[in-house]
Structure formats: C-alpha cells, structure tokens
Amino acid sequence: MRHNKKFNHLSRTASHRHAMLANMSVSLIMHKRITTTVAKAKALKKYVEPLITRSKDDSTNSRRVVFSYLQNKPAVVELFKNISAKVANRPGGYTRIIKTGLRQDDAASMCFIELVDYDENMIKETAKKATRTRRSRKKSAAAAAEAPAAAAEAQATEAPAETATAAAEAPQTEAAEAPKADAAEKAEDKAEA
Numbered sequence: 001m002r003h004n005k006k007f008n009h010l011s012r013t014a015s016h017r018h019a020m021l022a023n024m025s026v027s028l029i030m031h032k033r034i035t036t037t038v039a040k041a042k043a044l045k046k047y048v049e050p051l052i053t054r055s056k057d058d059s060t061n062s063r064r065v066v067f068s069y070l071q072n073k074p075a076v077v078e079l080f081k082n083i084s085a086k087v088a089n090r091p092g093g094y095t096r097i098i099k100t101g102l103r104q105d106d107a108a109s110m111c112f113i114e115l116v117d118y119d120e121n122m123i124k125e126t127a128k129k130a131t132r133t134r135r136s137r138k139k140s141a142a143a144a145a146e147a148p149a150a151a152a153e154a155q156a157t158e159a160p161a162e163t164a165t166a167a168a169e170a171p172q173t174e175a176a177e178a179p180k181a182d183a184a185e186k187a188e189d190k191a192e193a
C-alpha cells in the first residue's frame with residue numbers, strides 16, 4: 001500500500017530530480033519566469049518557496065543553507081540581494097503557476113511559473129485592489145459608529161419635511177381620484193340602463 005506517499009518522483013532518480021530542481025530554481029531566480037510542464041512547476045514550487053523564505057533572514061547560515069541547495073553563487077546573491085527585498089512583507093506564496101495549454105508534440109500540459117512580485121501587469125492590478133480589505137480597522141469602526149448617528153440625525157431632519165410633502169400631495173391625489181370615481185359610476189349607470 002502507498003498510503004501518504006504524495007511526493008512526485010517525476011520519473012527520475014533522486015539525484016537527477018535534485019539536480020533538475022536546483023537548475024530550474026536557479027533559472028527561476030535569475031530570469032523571474034520560466035516555461036515548463038505543470039508537474040515540474042508544482043515540484044519546483046515546493047522546492048523554491050522554502051528557499052525564498054530562508055532568504056528573508058540574511059545571515060551567513062541562511063546563505064550557506066540556500067547555497068547547499070542551489071550550488072550557484074550568482075543565484076544566491078540575486079536571491080538575497082534583490083528578491084528577498086521585494087518579498088519581505090509577503091507571507092508566502094512567492095510563485096504563481098499559469099497554465100498555457102498543451103505541448104505540440106506530446107500533448108503535455110505546459111505552464112509558466114513566475115515570481116509574483118516581478119510581474120508588472122499583475123502588480124498594477126493588485127495595487128488598485130489593495131486599498132480594500134475585508135478586515136475591520138479602528139478607523140473604520142469609528143466611522144461606522146458615527147455613520148448610524150449621522151443617518152439618524154439626517155432622518156430626523158428629513159421626517160418633518162416628508163410629512164409636509166405627503167400632506168401637500170394627499171389632497172391632489174384625492175382630487176384626481178374623485179373625477180375618476182364619478183366617471184366610473186356614470187359608466188355603471190349607463191350599463192345598467
């Protein structure tokens with residue numbers, strides 16, 4: 001039985017898989033976006049995101065741990081110098097997988113995997129949406145407390161005006177309905193006769 005064996009071996013030996021994921025991680029760090037199959041992208045996401053989290057703490061030990069995975073000095077420098085500064089306030093989810101369809105020759109499902117903070121098109125859209133949150137804030141709570149009071153005050157000032165308007169409209173509607181009722185009674189009398 002293979003209970004709880006969720007790791008994707010990607011049809012490779014352990015050393016081949018480790019080397020492939022390290023090379024793909026270096027390419028992703030240096031180029032910010034790479035095209036690959038969906039299975040490899042999902043495996044790469046699990047491999048590279050802990051390394052990006054590790055890069056937030058710029059210590060000698062962190063650099064050595066990341067270098068033991070990547071074996072590429074320029075990639076480690078890029079990760080700790082540029083990428084870690086961009087993802088400093090992001091609590092995980094540093095990569096995005098976008099499916100692009102099937103590959104022509106063998107119909108493998110393809111995608112590209114990219115670093116979230118380096119896609120300018122998505123950053124512009126999220127910057128506009130970032131102003132709205134679902135969490136309440138103290139300022140919002142204070143404004144919400146003041147809003148019902150202001151609404152009640154506005155209703156109190158509008159209520160006398162509405163009753164005066166309703167009183168003025170009432171005779172007009174009764175006067176307009178009276179001729180209609182008289183005409184309806186006359187029509188009934190003619191129908192009976």
